[in-house]
Amino acid sequence: MLVGACGNAAPADPDWKAAQEIYATCAACHGKAGEGGVGPSLATVLETFPDCAEHQEWISLGSVKWSESVGDTYGATDKPVAGVMPSFDKLTGTELAQIAVYERVRFGQGDLEAERLACGLG
Numbered sequence: 001m002l003v004g005a006c007g008n009a010a011p012a013d014p015d016w017k018a019a020q021e022i023y024a025t026c027a028a029c030h031g032k033a034g035e036g037g038v039g040p041s042l043a044t045v046l047e048t049f050p051d052c053a054e055h056q057e058w059i060s061l062g063s064v065k066w067s068e069s070v071g072d073t074y075g076a077t078d079k080p081v082a083g084v085m086p087s088f089d090k091l092t093g094t095e096l097a098q099i100a101v102y103e104r105v106r107f108g109q110g111d112l113e114a115e116r117l118a119c120g121l122g
Contacts, residue, residue: 015121019102022095026103029085034107039085042107048075052104052119056096062087097121 029039036042049055058066058074063085066074072081091099097119104110104119116122 015098016102018095019098022091022099023102025088026099034103039083042103044077045103045108046110048077048079049104050076052097052100052115055100055104056119058085059099060087060089060091060096062089065089093120 026039029037030042031037034042045055049058054075057070061069063074063081063083065087066085067081073079074081088096088099098121100119101112101115101121104115105112113122
């Protein structure tokens, strides 16, 4: 169970701790604070992916597999697929939900409990 937001989660919380560990890989492109770099900022993640299931699918597929199976744009804002978002298809369903909640709450300022429910952790 995630018990905090914006980095204020209890360190012993398994969902938040797992998400922080997974996000360490994402930070190489999206920045430690989600500010962007090689990859886009995650500040608008809730606008881009109002549907958490689609957010999780994007993370799992990455840009190449997304283009092949879904199309040339992504998210509600129909952003053109650009760059090379790697596929994280080795993550379990729980891990995909954990990282999506983490990004949506920490960087997108989403409500923790609402995002847990929307992403399948509640």
